[in-house]
Amino acid sequence: MRAWILVCLLLCMPAVEAAVYDRPAPGNDVIGEVREIRTRAQDTLVDVARRHDIGYRELRLANPHVDPWLPGEGTRVVLPTRYVLPDAPREGLVLNLSEMRLYYYPAKDSPYAGKVITYPLGIGREGRSTPLGETRIVRTADRPTWYPPASIRKEHAEDGDPLPRVVPPGPDNPLGEYALYLGFPSYLIHGTNKPAGIGMRVSSGCIRLYPEDIAALYSMVDAGTTVRIIDQPYKAGWLDGTLYVEAHPPDANGRSRVGSYTPLVKSVIAATRQRPDFPVDWNLAQNAAETADGVPVSVGNEQVASKTP
Known part of the structure; x- marks a missing residue:
């Protein structure tokens, strides 16, 4: 299954290309370029963000004077797609919570060796923060089953939205189609059935990616990959x-x-x-x-x- 996903991504490279950059030369730390686009009449900033693989908040911050829901035909929107790489070892996965962005540095034997791959994230909301520190991917799963922790089931019950003890794969599963389980107990990097929340602090502590981004990442990483979660505003x-x-x-x-x-x-x-x-x-x-x-x-x-x- 994982090999099939990688073949599909390689054959459909334009869908992934925006997130893939050459590693900067020694002594350099910046990738990408700031770009501009003009909106279409039917666009919202949520639409623009997903189309260009950007989180909602980072697009909103770069365009504070643009109406997020009715930008209108031909409105200029800045795409903040230039990045200073975080101050962290350039190996495995580095997740910077302040910017809600993941950086992946593929190993030398990877088909993506010499690249930096970056995706926007949805992370833990206030009171359910995503933990900081170094860990690893301990296992991976496609079409994962979700076992809601007791604390989350209690919270949902209090809100009048009770959860079952087991949520099978499918459109109602908040883990989406793919999951990377971390060494931090109960924390995952996974997809989502609510992609509009990418680039916001909306989760119960786990790390969400757009469905297309987690599919790409799932095809490239394995159990044992180092994961560093940092907070560098x-x-x-x-x-x-x-x-x-x-x-x-x-x-x-x-x-x-x-x-x-x-x-x-x-x-x-x-x-x-x-x-x-x-x-x-x-x-x-x-x-x-x-x-x-x-x-x-x-x-x-x-x-x-x-x-x-």
Whole structure:
């Protein structure tokens, strides 16, 4: 089954291509490009997000003045599809909760060796946060059966929506068609029967992907793959001598208000540790943190710095 899925994906590459990037050259940390599209009359931002493999919140943050439900014919929409890679080992799966995005670094023997593959996520809502830390995929399943934990069944019962003890595969199963079970007990990376929730904090702690994204990921990873779950609202990295900062709302409610600039400063210092005399434009970095729209911003360039007396 898994080999069949991979063959289908390879034959239908355009459907997956938007999520696949070349690994940056040594010393570089940025992939992708910011793009723009014009909406169609019938579009909502939920439609645009899924069509371009973007989470709803990240698309909304990059387009704060666009009506999410009635953008209208020909409205300009920014696609925030440039990414500073997280400050984490570039192997296996890295999930950054602040940006609600997964990065997959295939092994050297993979058909996707030399690539970075990234997908948007739906994650745990406030009070049912997705855990941080390092674990592994312990097993995988297609058409999984869901056994709702007692706490979730209690919550649903209190809301007048009782759940059975066992939910079989099918359209009513919130795990979707594929699931990757983690070493953290009761936590999974899985599909969903409610794709509009991708890019939002809506789950009970598990990690959701668009149905087409989990199908692709399921075909590429195996039990034993390392999974690192991190929380980096501020990322800093290089592209051809230019330092970029990428900022996301630092709290679970998606507010952009900065409580402390310390995490931002730490991320920039980490990125410039090999270039301690690099003149960072801290005003631009601070503005990026306050805007928190997820679009990488240049905060300094080596060529300009070298010309400064």
